[in-house]
Amino acid sequence: MNKKIIAGIIILVILIISLLAFPRINESRIKAEIERANYCEVDSDCVDAGGKCPFGCYAYVNRNEAERISQLIQSFDSKCVYGCLMCPTAVCENNKCREVCE
Numbered sequence: 726m727n728k729k730i731i732a733g734i735i736i737l738v739i740l741i742i743s744l745l746a747f748p749r750i751n752e753s754r755i756k757a758e759i760e761r762a763n764y765c766e767v768d769s770d771c772v773d774a775g776g777k778c779p780f781g782c783y784a785y786v787n788r789n790e791a792e793r794i795s796q797l798i799q800s801f802d803s804k805c806v807y808g809c810l811m812c813p814t815a816v817c818e819n820n821k822c823r824e825v826c827e
Contacts, residue, residue: 765787768814771788771815772785778803778805782810783824785822785824786822813827
């Protein structure tokens with residue numbers, strides 16, 4: 726009987742740890758996808774896929790990736806809030822999109 730209780734407790738602890746770690750895994754995956762989608766050749770390649778804490782106020786990515794990245798960002802259950810500067814445009818610099826803030 727003691728072995729069953731110990732095994733049950735171990736399983737419960739593993740489940741709790743997994744549930745607590747899950748948002749971090751999603752956050753890391755989304756950040757990696759944003760970084761991967763941030764490529765360009767000209768300024769017009771760069772579009773804002775939206776922003777949400779903790780991914781930044783703006784996620785400028787290649788226009789071909791914008792909808793996919795936007796869906797990933799919106800799927801994240803954010804627990805924080807940003808105050809953002811106005812950054813309505815981006816430029817392509819060294820084949821990466823970079824926001825231009827006013």
